[in-house]
Amino acid sequence: MKPTLTTASGIHVVDNQNSLSAGPRGPLLLQDFHLIEKLQHFNRERIPERVVHAKGSGAYGTFTVTHDISRYTKAKLFNQIGKQTEMFVRFSTVGGERGSADTERDPRGFAMKFYTEEGNWDLVGNNTPMFFIKDPIKFPDFVHTQKRDPQTNLKSPNMMFDFWSKAPESLHQVTMLFSDRGTPDGYRHMDGFGSHTYSLINADGERVFVKWHLRTQQGIKNLSAADAARLAGTDPDYAQRDLFTAIANKEFPRWEVRIQVATEQQLQEWEARTGWNPYDLTKIWPHSDFPLIPVGIMELNRNPANYHAEVEQAAFSPANLVPGMGYSPDKMLQGRLFGYHDAQLYRVGTNHQHLPVNAPRCPFHNQQRDGSMAIHNGGAEVNYEAVTAQGSNPSGFGHGDKGWALSGVAGRYDSRGTEDDYTQAGNLFRLLPAQEKQNLFDNLAGPLSQVSEEILQRQLTHFDQADPAYGQGVRAAIEKRRTSKA
Template sequence: MSKPITTASGIPVADNQNSASAGVRGPLLLQDFHLIEKLQHFNRERIPERVVHAKGSGAYGIFTVTHDISRYTKAKLFAAVGKQAETFVRFSTVGGEKGSADTERDPRGFALRVYTEEGNWDLVGNNTPMFFIKDGIKFPDFIHTQKRDPQTNLKSATMMFDFWSKAPESLHQVTMLFSDRGTPDGYRHMDGFGSHTFSLINAAGERVYVKWHLKTQQGIRNLAAADAVRLAGEDPDYAQRDLFGAIERGEFPRWDVKLQVATEEQLAEWEARTGWNPFDLTKVWPHKDFPLIPVGVLELNRNPLNYHAEVEQAALSPANVVPGMGYSPDKMLQARLFAYHDAQLYRLGTNHQHLPVNAPRCPFHNQQRDGAMAIANGGAEQNYHTVEAGGSQPQGLGHGEPALALHGGAGRYDGRGQEDDYTQAGNLFRLLPEQEKQNLFANLAGPMSQISDEIINRQLGHFDKADPAYGAGVRAALKARGRNIG
């Protein structure tokens, strides 16, 4: 037997089949509040979609500590081997709209939330260890090239490659994107990366810099380009269906959580030797220089009950770190620390942290009050904090971080002309098996065959600098498509 229908205020509805009208044939009466409320809510059922990462899937799980890293961090989450914490993960595509296909060639978002006893820790990353740009001031420009042309309302290969060809810093990520890893086989068969450089602080106040890695226990599995296109038409929700179904069947996906760790002195020596800025998001730390250290295991074992409430309204931010964790001078990270929370304020509202999926599992207290959806509003508690006239006794800066030394005058610095954007992209290319290189050439030739000779030649120049065989392979693939470029 179905439950009786009520209004949102709990008032029983006498008739959910017929509007109140003046006579059998109408017109309708404004006093029919159930009709009005039903239509008003229906008109407002769609909150603004995310500007990026609009199409996503989510699941809950458990993070288990398997190795002791307390020498690096005082975070209570890692206090003992075997300790567990509840998690939520949202996977996503980046450039497409909410109704786009799961199998499009695109990076994948891999956003992890761990509900710790000291608050929420959010690791908001991707399935790639690098990114297209190194400064957040260019992020809106880059994303505009991945969206729709403002005149035609069509995706534009010209916009994408015009941007990339003028930004050689993007070459490393472009190579990854157009390799087989640009079309992962669902979300269970891909790795995750924090991508940015973060920091950990131990009980002695010592800082190390780290990069987070989540290595799939299911094994890497990618879709051939033709299969990705086919599935986009046959089953555009392929990755969502695969993740939900696997968890429903009890086939819980797992990832090994690992760290790369370096002191400030080690990074300074590495930068002097390689010329690479360790905080540059377009670069990676090679494993031979900074080996992976095991930390724990992430398992996803519970599907959400309500997609809108628990996945669409999930609001993660890289600014959410707990005591014993910190940031780095990474310019892209610094921009994201502001941008993510600001996006949630616009998309969900000023009290989005009160929603169950976003609320910490530990007690919290602040002087924030009122505003829309103020669910946990403090009640009669004091809504202000006084000034300690006699001087406060702080427990350290921020979350207890040691002071970060700053160097140089405030200004806008562009070192792009002096930076190496080709070696790591070339290294990635040379690591690919021969068949995957051929796939890379074909995947690039598809959209590049649609753009002007000027942009093609500019982009080919970058491939040549990464590895002459890279440029030659793309030229051959373009020629096969009727574009004979010198």
């Protein structure tokens, strides 16, 4: 039986086809509340899109523990082999708008929300283990270069490489972006990374630092530049379609969850040997130094019932950690601890955690009250906590973390020219097979053929310092491109 149509307040709508008018030709009457409400809601159907990661796809699933890591963390979601935790995952492109193509050359967001018995844990990452910058104060500038020119409203290779060529720390990620992995074949055939350095705390209060990895069990698959461009024109929602269809057909994608761990002393010794800051997001921890340790399996097995409610309104923040987990001195992580939650307050609303996709599955209680869409508003309970005469009994961050020692004079420190931004980028380049090297050269030659000579020469210098063959290959690809157009 078809349900009765009502207004948002539950009042029966008599006629949804004809507006209330003064006579058959109008004008219309302001008293037609259904018409007014219908148009008002229509005008407000779009919440502001994310500044980054605007276009995404999501699904529900489970995380299952396969290996005991209790020696590293007291977090209850890991406390028993075979234990399952419900979760939600959102994949996305990064720089494009909501209507952009899924196959653009761009990093891919890989954000996970675990609905644990101790609260929600959000692991917010990408399909790359590194990033373009190491200090969050550069983030708005970097993102602006990936968006549209303020005059032409066009994407601008000149803007992109002007920024990258002046920030050699970006070379590691730029190399990954313009390799074959810059255009993954959908979301099921790519790896995921927490990227940042986090920490784990065990029942004895001992802390190790950690990197999170998710290895696709579907196998890595990437699109050629030609296929990515073709699909952008013929099926711009390719990755969305692939993920939704696979789950609908019960071809549930799975990822193996692994970690790298290191004590503070081990990281200090590694930094002394390599010269690399272990908390620098533009660097990785080599597997030869810090082997991968298996933890569990993530499986996606249920599509959302409503895209807007569950995917568009999904809100993530790396600040959401459960007891047994902690942060690190990673500057980019420190910036994101503020930035992500603040973005959701603006984009979705003050009470975005009340929405079903964001709400914890465990009991929760706080003194937060009121604001827009206050679904859980505390009822008759008091909205404050009384000060106790004896004082409180604080214990670190509440996660069992005893904290780490801080040192140094407060100030702004520019590491440009004092840190190694080239070796890891060169190592990545040297790992690529010959054909993938050539693809890298050709992929870079396209946008670099459109930049100013000053920017081009500055960027080529970075390639040279990573590996002379890198710079030589890009030069040859640019010359070939120019000759073919002559």
